[in-house]
Amino acid sequence: MSAQTKTGVPEGGGEAAKNAGGMAAPADRAGEPRDGSRRSGPLAGLMSGSAGHLLGLVIALLLLCLIGLVTAGDRFADFDNMMTILRLASVIGVISVGMTFVITGGGIDLSVGAIVALASVWATTLATQTMGADIHWIVMVTTALLVGAGCGLVNGVLIAYGKMAPFIATLAMLAAARGLAEIISDKKTQVVTERGLVDFFGGEVLGIPVLVIVFALVAAGAWVLLNRTAFGRRTLAVGGNPEAARLAGINVKRHTAILYVLLGVACGIAAVLLLARTTAGTSTHGGLYELEAIAAVVIGGTLLSGGRGTIVGTVFGVLIFTTLTNVFTLNNLDTSTQAVAKGAIIVAAVLLQQRVAARNGTGG
Amino acid sequence: MRGIVKQFPGVRALDGIDLEVTAGEVHCLLGQNGAGKSTLIKTLSGAHQPDAGQIHWQGEEVRLPNPQAALHHGIATIYQELDLVDGLTVAENIYLGHERTRWGLTARADAATSAAALLHRLGHPEMSPAKEVGRLSAAGKQIVSMARALSHDARLIVMDEPSAVLDQEEVGRLFGVIRELAAQGIAIVYISHRLEEIREIGDRITVLKDGRTVATGLDVADTPTPDIIRLMTGRSIDYVFPERGAVPDPATAPVLEVSGLTRRKEFTDISFAVRPGEIVGLAGLVGSGRSEILETVYGARRASAGTVRVEGRELPPGRVGAAMAAGIGFCPEERKSQALLLHDPVYRNISLASLARFTRRGFLDADGERNAAAEHTRALDVRPTGVERAVNTLSGGNQQKVVLARWLLRGCKVLLLDEPTRGVDVGARSEIYTLIRDLAAQGIAVVMVSSEIEEVIGLADRVLVVSDGRIVSDGPADEIDEHGVLDLVMEGDVA
Known part of the structure; x- marks a missing residue:
């Protein structure tokens, strides 16, 4: 009686909503909860999370592109412009992907922007760059990643073992990391003198910017990690019901700490990408990245309360935001108008998400 | 006090349920999980709307579009997960949503006095209205919920498995309170899985199965327990416990x-x-x-x-x-x-x-x-x-x-x-x-x-x-x- 499918993923949002049409079909017995219909086929396997929601994201993105086409014509549809959008998306995208893990695991991180700033500054200090010049620019990359991982570890340990609220612990990190970045850089912009880094990450492979390739690799790796490994499954369990996860033998504290370290590393990667794009490290890098990343994750369909996450949705969330920015810029609209539009999108996305969730919910 | 009559002929998910409760009785609602008990009481408390059927309250047909309307009529429901706010005091919880006020400010002393009176009526004069609810035991919270129901002048109190979180002694005390309320003419709808409790506290029984009423208004005293089980499960359970296996050899090393x-x-x-x-x-x-x-x-x-x-x-x-x-x-x-x-x-x-x-x-x-x-x-x-x-x-x-x-x-x-x-x-x-x-x-x-x-x-x-x-x-x-x-x-x- 149950639609058992090999590749199906639970919660066929769109179809379930259509079929249910109300609280319960009249034929259903109270003792036998209705069988939520499921999507099957290879496509559903790719979409972790609600397929209906994903469809909504695709439509939103297409709609934005349509607006771009109508208002800016060829300037929008240009291949170079597409690459500009993706290049913009890559920095915030890498962070958002990391943020998806933390939020799915039941946490939140407000310090990502500050960590990016600190990592960018630390990687461009005279000492680091000199060492990089002597050995290889990989030293700078390693520094950025280590700084990111270190900040993430501090966050994770405070939250998991120090039992601090994620909001507070990462708020403290937000203040401290940016302050440290200002101290190290003396509030000055540090130009990347080691051209190797800019040449490599700022370059292209087969016409595609390396920034974009890095983002794609991170997203693909994250998708596999979340959907196809025990680590990902444990992340869902830790976010969905930490006590049940603990009693099922999962080391919830260690797992939580690792999630923040992962996000810290993502911030380190983002810092490297940002260095390549702007050719400078500064303590003002990464302003409001935390809000953009959280917003992208949430409109992507990841539950802010944890237990359910989608990398594909996050990527779409990021693309929607960056395309919006691009369309506005092409039309010479200022950033303030953009901010208002972003706010409206977040509200619309969350309202939609709640309606879908309410229809899928079984109530009893 | 007029006789209270309530009926639900035909409710969606509830496939035609009849229930009649009279003033001053303890009416037990029985049924397996999924039989429709929760839906039924949610309908009664105004949380759900019936698609068909009527609810008669004190002889008149009423509609209960929301829980406030039900409370207004004097129908209070105490859910399994008690809906109390842990950080507030006993008195504040009792009057939550209908605070005692004077010139727009909460009248704390007033609330404390009347809360104390309600607790006294429930046989728990030792409970302080100023105590924080989060510090009370499960039994204490139960009493606060009942006091809240009384503060609404409830004539009918629905209790969803109140004994689930209580130990045997606390259950005994709760039963004392329920009997007291019934003696004051308040009708109680009592839901429980424990048949022996129903035998102890109930006056009449209604049994639900698969969203239907299989029996209603049965006199507890005249209905033997096996009959009730048979009604609930649709089959007779003679041996509740399986036979014991062979006793393990005492010489075996313990694991x-x-x-x-x-x-x-x-x-x-x-x-x-x-x-x-x-x-x-x-x-x-x-x-x-x-x-x-x-x-x-x-x-x-x-x-x-x-x-x-x-x-x-x-x-x-x-x-x-x-x-x-x-x-x-x-x-x-x-x-x-x-x-x-x-x-x-x-x-x-x-x-x-x-x-x-x-x-x-x-x-x-x-x-x-x-x-x-x-x-x-x-x-x-x-x-x-x-x-x-x-x-x-x-x-x-x-x-x-x-x-x-x-x-x-x-x-x-x-x-x-x-x-x-x-x-x-x-x-x-x-x-x-x-x-x-x-x-x-x-x-x-x-x-x-x-x-x-x-x-x-x-x-x-x-x-x-x-x-x-x-x-x-x-x-x-x-x-x-x-x-x-x-x-x-x-x-x-x-x-």
Whole structure:
């Protein structure tokens, strides 16, 4: 009686909503909860999370592109412009992907922007760059990643073992990391003198910017990690019901700490990408990245309360935001108008998400 | 006071339910999980709207578009998860939503006085209206909820399984309060799984099954318990407990040995041993330390002294991972909050403790997971079938089977069961009993805790009576009866 499918993923949002049409079909017995219909086929396997929601994201993105086409014509549809959008998306995208893990695991991180700033500054200090010049620019990359991982570890340990609220612990990190970045850089912009880094990450492979390739690799790796490994499954369990996860033998504290370290590393990667794009490290890098990343994750369909996450949705969330920015810029609209539009999108996305969730919910 | 009459002929999800409650009676609502009890009381409290049928209140047809309207008519509902705010005081909770005010400010003294009067009426004058609700016991919260109902001038109070979180003594006191209210002409609709309670408190019974009324207005005194069970389950249960298997050979080495286990302020010097195939039951009241003992054996709590050995090897204290690796499995008391990922599919809930086994070169083998889970759900007869189904769509009994399947899939030598039949209806209970027996017959050592003494005696080979954090008796189950256990429990540390 149950639609058992090999590749199906639970919660066929769109179809379930259509079929249910109300609280319960009249034929259903109270003792036998209705069988939520499921999507099957290879496509559903790719979409972790609600397929209906994903469809909504695709439509939103297409709609934005349509607006771009109508208002800016060829300037929008240009291949170079597409690459500009993706290049913009890559920095915030890498962070958002990391943020998806933390939020799915039941946490939140407000310090990502500050960590990016600190990592960018630390990687461009005279000492680091000199060492990089002597050995290889990989030293700078390693520094950025280590700084990111270190900040993430501090966050994770405070939250998991120090039992601090994620909001507070990462708020403290937000203040401290940016302050440290200002101290190290003396509030000055540090130009990347080691051209190797800019040449490599700022370059292209087969016409595609390396920034974009890095983002794609991170997203693909994250998708596999979340959907196809025990680590990902444990992340869902830790976010969905930490006590049940603990009693099922999962080391919830260690797992939580690792999630923040992962996000810290993502911030380190983002810092490297940002260095390549702007050719400078500064303590003002990464302003409001935390809000953009959280917003992208949430409109992507990841539950802010944890237990359910989608990398594909996050990527779409990021693309929607960056395309919006691009369309506005092409039309010479200022950033303030953009901010208002972003706010409206977040509200619309969350309202939609709640309606879908309410229809899928079984109530009893 | 006029007779109160309520009827619901035909409600969606409720397939035509009739219920009539008269003033001053305690009317028991019975039915298995999913029979429609919750939906029915939600309709009665205004939380759900009936699609057909009428509700008559004091002779007039009424509509209850929302809970406020129901309260306005004097119909108050006390839900299983009490809807109290922990951070507020008793008085503030009682008048939440209809605060006593004077010139726009809360009249605190006023509220305190009338709250005290209500508590007095409920026979609990010792409760202070200024006390924070979060510091009260479950029984105390129950009383506050009832006071809140009275503060609305309720003429009908619906209670959804009020006894589930209370121990036997508290239940006795609650019954006193209920009788008092009924004597004052207030009608009570009382929902419970425990038939013996209904026998004690109820005047009349209505039995629901599959969203229909199978019997209504039965006189409790004239209806024998087996009849009630038959009505609820549609079949007669003669033997609630399965036959005991062969008693394990006393010479067999125990698989689980607990010695001198102590946790400050919870329990002291707990020692027992369990052989393969043996079922050991811990009997005792809520708060006696039984659940804490199980959780400590499992490593979910850290012992302050004493050791736990599995097959002779000592486990490090406070480490769930080590206990699991040694072969211990644990089904916690609160299935929903401690064991299940409610919105996740059945198979993921089953495989949660065995993910490493399904990892191939770093990747999860989801098909392997599904197949293995399907095998176990089939063996345990989890219904409805289908491992993709979200686990919260299953009934309590089937959810419990999912938790059991988790440990069977992992494979364990020792199974710790805390209240294995809590929230499980009568029909499914005997299935769980049989299941536990079968597991023991396969050589698993089982330690179970239950509030229902009858269950411990009926199922276990050996019964340990826990009182006040100590084991006061240890003996074969067939040498002790319910009264014996109760006497021991009451004596407490005298023994």
